[in-house]
Amino acid sequence: MADFTRNEMMTIAAARALRNEDVCFVGIGAPSAACNLARLTHAPGITLIYESGTIATKPNVLPLSIGDGELCDTALTTVSVPEMFRYWLQGGRITVGFLGGAQIDRFANLNTTVVGDYHKPKVRLPGGGGAPEIATNCGETFIIMAMGKRAFMEKLPFITSMGHGVTGKEREQLVVRSKGPTKLITDLCIFEPDPQTNEMTIVSIHPGATREEIIENCGWSPRFAANVSETPAPTAQELEVLRDIQARTKAAHGA
Amino acid sequence: MADFTRNEMMTIAAARALRNEDVCFVGIGAPSAACNLARLTHAPGITLIYESGTIATKPNVLPLSIGDGELCDTALTTVSVPEMFRYWLQGGRITVGFLGGAQIDRFANLNTTVVGDYHKPKVRLPGGGGAPEIATNCGETFIIMAMGKRAFMEKLPFITSMGHGVTGKEREQLVVRSKGPTKLITDLCIFEPDPQTNEMTIVSIHPGATREEIIENCGWSPRFAANVSETPAPTAQELEVLRDIQARTKAAHGA
Amino acid sequence: MAKFLSLADAVAQMVHDGDTLAMEGFTHLIPFAAGHEIIRQKRRDLTLIRMTPDLIYDQMIGMGCAKKLVFSWGGNPGVGSTHRIRDAVENGWPCALAIEEHSHAAMANAYEAGAANLPFAMLRGYIGVDLPKVNDRIKSITCPYTGEKLATVPAIRPDVGIIHALRADREGNVLLEGITGCQKEVVLASKRTIVTVEEIVDNLGTTSPNSVVLPSWTIGAVVCVPGGAHPSYAHGYYKRDNSFYIAWDKLSRDRDGFLAWMDENVMKKGPDAFAVHAKGSAA
C-alpha cells in the first residue's frame, strides 16, 4: 500500500463515486480535483460543467477560480451564466452536483453563509453562490468535506443549501424530486443517507481511520451502518494521476 | 418628374419616414423594401433587425422570407429567436416597428388573423407572428398598406395587433408607454393620428391621387387634416435605388 | 449519449401516433427530410407545434398526420397562403385540424421556459388584442413587486423535438450556426429528440468558444441526411430554394395536384432524395 495523505484519500474516494456517464456540476477546490481525477482515471467520458458556463471541459491543470481561461479553452462550448443556470442546472440536465461547505449537519444541510447571527455576524463566510439551486436541481449531490467538530455541527446557524432538511423529510414535503445528498465523503470516512431517516450514516471507513476518531471529529453523535466496510486504499495509479495534476496546477498558478 | 407606380410611391414615402438613427424591426414584404431603400439612400446608418435574430443586417437583395441566409450573412450578429423577442423587442431596444396587414381600421388596429368567425373562418389568414408585441414594445410603429374597401374597414372582425385601440384611447388605459402607429403609409396618401382623438387622419396625398379616390377606397369616412400637403414625388435617385434592389431581388429568387 | 440511427429507425423509435411534436427551424435548417419520413410512416393524430408552420407542416397536415396545430404565423413566407393548412382549418380536409394560436413572442418564450424547466413563461404581450379571447391558454400573473400584470403562456414541453443542424462529430455533439431560431430550446425542452445533420465529421470545426453546440447527451438520435433541410437552407452548405417556395403555391393549391406531388416526391422516395440539394452535389 502506497503512502497517502488523508486529503488524498478523500479526493480519491470522491472521484470513485462518479460514473463515466455522469454530467457533473463542479464546485471549485476539492470537488474540482475529485471530478478531474475521475475523468483522468475510470470515467474518461464524464461531462464536467462549471457554473461559469463551460460545458464538457477538460482542464489540464485545476482551475483556481470557477472561470479560469483553461476551462473555456478546453470546453466543448461555453454559454452565458444566465443560460447555465436556466437551461442546464434548472433544466434538469445535471446528474450530479458536487459541493463543499464550511459547516454541515447530520442531514447534510450546508452552511457557507455566516457564523453567528446573520445580521451581526461573528464570521462572514462567502455565501451560497450556486449551491442553493445545485442542491435541489441536480439528480443527486455529493458533498466533500474534511471532518472536525466546528464543521460537523449538531445545529447549523444558517442553512445555505438544503440536504435532507432539518428533520430529514423536507425534500418530500417540499416536493423536491431530486435525491439530494447521496454521499458525504470526508477525510476519515464515507456517509450515506439512512434509507429510512435520511440521517447521514457512516458506511465506509478509510484505511488508518478509526470509529473513535470519527466520533471525536463530529459535532453530533454519528450513526454507523450495520455493515461498515473499509474504503479501499488509493491505488498507485490514482495517487500518481492526482499528484500529477496537483503538481501541474501548482506550477501553473504560482504563489 | 419621373414615371412611377403607386406601389413605388408608397414604398418611397415609407422609406422617407425612417431616420438615420432608427433601430427598426422589419416585417417582410413592403416594410422590408422601404427599410432597405432608406438604408441605401438617406439613412445609411439605420439599424435593421429582423425577427429571425439578425441584428444590423445589410442585405444586398431583399429577402423572400424573414430568415433568408442573406440576412445573416450581412448582419453584425445573429441571436436566437427567444433572445430577439426578450432582450431586443421586449427589452425596449427598437425605435420603430414596421408592419403591414391585411385589414386596418380608423385607429390603425390591424387584422392578419381571420375573415369571418374565428372558429368558423371564411378566410384563414396567416396570424399575428411578431406583430402583437411589435405593436406595443417598439417606440412607435409605421404601417404600410395599399388602400381598398376590403382592407380599410369600419370594423375589424379580429384585432391581431393594437393600434390606438377600438376607441383610440386604449393605449393610455392599458398603460402602454410606446406611441403606437404614428404613420400609415398607403399607395394614395399618408395618415397620421389626430393629436386629440388618435383617429388616423390624412396629412399628405401622393401626386396623382385624389381625395375622391381615397374616400372611395376607404371603408370608413376618412378625416382629412386641416392642412393636407402633397407628398413630394419620388426623386430619380429614389426610384433608381428601389428598382435596382428589386431587380437584384427578382434575379436572385427566381420564380 | 445520442445514438446514430437511420432516419427510418429514428422516426420509428421516437415518433408515435398521438405525440406532441415540435419541428423547428426559423426559415433556416427546417427538418424537411424528417417531416417526409413521418409522412411515409403514416403517423396520425399528432399535435404539431411550430412558430411558422410553413411548407413542412403544410405537407404533413395535407397528408393527414395531424389533429392539432400550435403556431404563431401560418403562411408561405413572402409568397402567400399555406393552402393545405387552410383546407384543413376551413374544410376539415383530409381531417379536422384544431388550432392553438399564439404570437411569436409568446411561443419563443414558451420554448425558452420549456428549456429552463419552468411551468410557464411570462411576457409583456397580448395587450389590446383578441387572441386571448379565443385561446384560453393565455392567462396572466401579477408582479409581486410592482403590481404590473403580465401575460403568461404554458411552457412547451413536447414529447418529441426534431431539428436539422449543420454537422455532428462522431460522439454525436451537434453544431448550429447562423439563424439558430428556437432549436436549442426545442432540443432541451423535449422528452425525445432527433437531430438530422448535413454531415458527420471528426471535428466540429467550431470557430468560436461560444458556438452553438448541443452536447451528445442532450440528443436522442443523430441522423445524417445531406440536403435534409431543402427547400430551406443550411448555412455554409446550400442556399434557400426560394423558387421552390414560390412554386409550392401552385403545387399545393388543389388537393389532387398536391397528392400527386407528394406521391411522386415523398411517398416513392427516401431520405437519399435530399442529397441532390446538398453542398457539392450537382445541382
Added chain:
Amino acid sequence: MAKFLSLADAVAQMVHDGDTLAMEGFTHLIPFAAGHEIIRQKRRDLTLIRMTPDLIYDQMIGMGCAKKLVFSWGGNPGVGSTHRIRDAVENGWPCALAIEEHSHAAMANAYEAGAANLPFAMLRGYIGVDLPKVNDRIKSITCPYTGEKLATVPAIRPDVGIIHALRADREGNVLLEGITGCQKEVVLASKRTIVTVEEIVDNLGTTSPNSVVLPSWTIGAVVCVPGGAHPSYAHGYYKRDNSFYIAWDKLSRDRDGFLAWMDENVMKKGPDAFAVHAKGSAA
C-alpha cells in the same frame, strides 16, 4: 451610438454618488481599470451589484465607495476571504455596508429579467434554505397552470453597468468571447453603460455569425484600456494572474497594508498602468 471617451471622462459623466452600479465579469473580463478610476474619483454611497464581488469590490468597498452590496458569493475564488468586504460587514470599516444577498441562480435570472424588461424573474430555487428569511426581496408566485410555487426576485436594472470586453470597432460595436458571464445582460439592463476594451480595431474579426456582439447603440461609452481586466484575464489577450489573487490575501489582510497598496498602485496611477499586463507588452 457609443461615445469614445477617456476612462476619467466616462466615469465622471456616467457614475454618480448614490448610483446603483453593476460591474460584471464572471472571473473573466472583470473591469478592474474602471473600478480603480471610480476609487480615484472618490465616488460615495454606491450600491454595488455583482454576483461575485471579489477583488474589485474588495478594493472599492475598502476605499469607502459603497453603502450597500448586492451579491451571491463574496470571496477570493480558490483563495479565501475578501478581507475588506468582511471588515466592512463585520466592523463597519471604513463605513457601514448593508448587504442584499442572493444565490447565483437568482442573480443570473434577475439580470436576465432586467435585460428582457421584465419587472421580476422567477426560478425553481431557494427551496428549504434560510436566505428568504433574511432577504425580503425574495418572494414567490404561483403558476397559473400547475399551481406550483416558484421563487421570485426583482429584476436588476442598474443606473450604471460597466463591463470589460475584448475589442470594439470604430463604430463602437463590441465583441465578447469566452466566458461571457452576465455581461450582455448587464449592458442591456442598465440605464447608462461603460465598456472598456483591450483594443479598438477596424474590423471586429468575429469568427462566427453568432458571436457575442453588443451593437454600438446599446452602449454609452467605449473606452480603450489595454490590460484593463488585470488581474482577471482577457480571452486571447492575457491569462488570469492567479498569483496576484493569491498574493491579495496577504496584501488586503490589514487596513494599513491595504491602504498603502491602494495609494501606491491605484491613487498614484492612471489607466495606463494596466498596459503592462496587455498582450504583447513586456511582462
